[in-house]
Amino acid sequence: MLKKKKLATLYRDNPDACISCSICLTACPVVKATQKYRGPKLNGPALTRLRKLTDDYDPMINFCSNCKNCDRVCPSGTPISALNMKARALHFKTNPHPLNDKLLSRNEELGKLMSTTAVGAKLANIGMKVGCSLKLVKMMGLNPQAPFPQYAGASFYKRFKEIKQNGPFKRQVLFYPGCYVNYNEPELGELVVKILNYQGVEVLIDKRLKCCGSPLLSCGYLDKVEDHAKINTAILADYAKRGIDIVTTCTTCSLFLKQEYAELFDMEKEVEAYNQQLFEICEYLLYLDEQGEFKHDGLGPVTQSYVHHTPCHLKVQGMGVPSMKLLSMIPALKVEQLTAPCCGLSGVYGYKEETAAISANIGAELKQQIKEASATAGVCECNLCRLQMQNGTGKKAYHPLYLLDASYKAGHAPGYEVNTSKKAK
Template sequence: MGTKIRQENPDACISCNICLTACPVAKASRLYRGPKLNGPALTRMRKLVDDDDAVVKYCSNCKNCDRVCPSGTSISAFNMKARYEYFKHHEHDPADLILSNNENMGKLMTSIPFVSATCANLGMKVAGKIGVLGKMGLGNEAPLPSYATMNFATRFKLYKQPSCTTKVLFFPGCYVNYNAPDVGMALVEILNRNNIEVIVDKRLSCCGSPILSTGYLDKVEKHAVSNVKVLAEYAKQGIDIVTTCTTCSLFLKQEYEELFNIKEVEDYKDHVWDTSEYLMMRNAKGMLVKSFGTIKKNVAYHTACHLKVQGFGRPSLDLLKFVPGVEVEDLQAGCCGLSGVYGYKKETAPIGRVIGTTLREKLTASEADVGLSECNICRLQMENGTGKKAIHPLMLLRDSYRKRADG
């Protein structure tokens, strides 16, 4: 494990332009001048003069620039810090407030199981059709995620786990908590079958990704400080931390340290795992339970940008090789374009749609029954107009375990 060492000095950038060739936004729109100029170059300039350029809003924070940078410059972090500085002198639109508050909105929308979420989802559909969302700065290029009728925290409390010697802490994040609790429950069931007990700590909050994307860097720092303290507690006890979201794991291991220089991240980051990565690690030690039943399904896999940048391969594909009957097509489609909240803002949604064209076209043309990706937002883009459903790889793994158990 471990992440690439990042350079916090803008002068580490050697102006080679490789980041420009890797940037999906720069390829899709001339409105954005590219990661290097918007990041390290203007960071140096801002030390001398005030820069008041709205172009800082066009970075999607996909981090492909960081992934290819030969000098390890934290290009995306410079971009995000520049966005924060811009909004110190400019007002946020209502869309920023809505999109940055998925956790608080989720708590409200799932507060009454089966009632509040149903009303909220219907309300969003009506608001979209009559143009209210557009007036608030939200685009219509992709459907907004719906809220679950019962959130993950409630479902987890109702679930009876076996007592196991090995325990892990699950970081669900706001999306699994309020939009996709099925993914979280699949993780619990899979780990239980592998003789692992799952812990959920209510002190953990959203990793901060949607908040960062909308320019509220100071609010992200509060989440970071709080989460780091909790995660370090578990790591000191030798308890590993698992996630189902590649963006969450990236934030916990890398973004907090890059953005805020929080040294305590070092205390736990080697204990943070993507769930598939964690299971493959156990497989290498001969500890993976392989009682998999046959699943006759063709799936089309999309590699999320925030998975690529972490550099630990594609463990979900390795895991699925153990499942009889599953045929996997690798879409190799680049960035999905939604990039967290990027594809939902009226200003950037058209760019996000252009970026995601390759993914949608490839999935539409594929003979696969269903799309597959670890990233919550990538799955939404995969479903956007393709007529196909997209699921987390863990859902297939859970179904395979169940099929074998049912005989």
């Protein structure tokens, strides 16, 4: 009898789990947006079988956005998107990467560089705006119409040093900020600390943690993703062993840390060591509520209306939509859940010139729904989805924690504003 680990390895690399039902075609946003892509089934399992016989290259591998909707609906649990990403990486083993791959995959290195000084971040932001307006970025294979994130003058890790967490605390959590919060929206990271502190939870960080690897994977750098996975899983397992939960605000980071590493690599055991203690932040706040530790007292009315978009990478984790239940606790708040399936940006996908038109077609339905809605703004857990929701709609989009923060402020929650403070210099 094959051992469990060997069975997992066989399943992970086996295209014959696919029963050719074609349900993945109905869920794939790329198929609906272009005729260039023949769909997840042919791009994944079918071509994987072919590649076992020949080194044939099919340009279709460049059109998968890794949204993972195919994985979500597959009745046999075939790791379709993982097969697609492995095929892309295999191609680049013997072929050079285009310039846009080299740029978009280095978000962590660029973030560190740009956030070293406030001046550096400002210059980078100005340069990107000028480059987009003059379409200079197009020469680098980038989409000038894409909503490029702005760099913050100081990273979240740097700002965290200035935060004084005032106890007493019942719990500790390790916060995995991800690259976006660390280098582009550190204010969201500060809000995580503030809200968790108010619930009686002390927040820890660990600077040894690496980028989850999503941009690297999408650009075909599978070996580098595995390097990151080995570092991250070892660190997270150590915290979990000590009884410390892990939280993140990024749905893609959560997906990679919980599921993707095990799907891509021989790392089931490493991921199992912590994945039951890793939470998306709204999921964790609901967990605290189940334990009777979430503070309802002090939640005041928020009278604005919002529209909510559910990220693809949240859906595939099978946790439902925790933020909608969390936001339902806020008095007077109105949130309409949109039906558009995908924002279209899909990580680096919408930033590449060669897939820009497809990305725009995919995201058109969401943008139209936002424009037509009477709501004043959007709300979404995913960082890049929020950027896409704002792009060309004339409406802002916020992480759910900003609404929770507004509610605690409106309700004059006792001790909320002083529970977390800046350290005296």
